[in-house]
């Protein structure tokens with residue numbers, strides 16, 4: 115059980131679902147990467163349901179056999195990976211939830227682990243960025259999303275929602291905006307100001323249209339130009355992918371990347387020093403046959419593969 119090599123004994127559909135069939139433990143001795151769920155969705159503004167994301171992603175991660183043929187690495191062998199379980203969120207209290215996320219992630223980072231977080235809505239990026247900032251200083255951030263998430267207030271007087279985390283993060287100096295890049299932004303907005311605001315705050319915005327013009331290699335060159343060799347935090351909103359490939363999300367925007375395009379973009383980050391990642395906005399109630407969760411599980415596996423490649427480089 116929980117041993118990725120034991121699938122010939124225990125088939126993948128048996129047992130309790132942990133990410134990649136890795137050990138569920140909170141013993142951090144020797145751990146390289148902790149997979150952590152944050153099942154919080156009370157900061158969504160449209161369709162909720164991402165509180166069920168971590169479970170669905172774990173469920174669909176059971177068929178990750180372990181070897182990444184594209185990057186030629188076996189992340190579960192190169193790294194000691196655990197499924198840490200979920201943060202105890204408070205569904206009716208965003209500030210308490212943020213505090214709980216910061217407490218847990220701080221402890222993991224102090225213990226020397228890297229963290230890959232399964233969301234949850236995108237509001238949780240703020241406490242995740244706070245914790246990583248405390249360890250690494252102002253962060254280089256690659257932010258994959260259909261939306262800039264840089265609104266000041268999504269509802270009057272409310273500073274925290276899944277539409278505002280990156281404005282708050284910039285205000286709090288969590289992000290070094292010289293090393294901040296958004297990829298895949300598209301869709302309708304209330305006004306032209308939305309994109310303008312993100313750019314005025316310092317984001318390098320690669321819209322979906324620009325990404326198609328640049329091509330995969332061009333986008334990757336732009337990310338590398340922006341980030342350099344700095345430690346990189348990856349914030350990944352599943353709605354960057356076209357809803358035809360990832361329908362299970364709260365605020366779908368048509369015309370996004372295909373599954374294979376996004377896999378190529380993520381794999382193209384190989385060589386960069388990925389120090390943490392979140393994968394958010396997977397909403398199983400709107401999914402179809404688990405395809406969004408399957409993609410999310412595979413993307414988290416790619417994030418692990420990037421960490422493993424960097425460790426062995």
Ligand code: MN
Pocket residue numbers: 259260261351353354365395
């Ligand atoms: Mn989004």
Ligand code: MN
Pocket residue numbers: 236259261263276351395
């Ligand atoms: Mn987002």
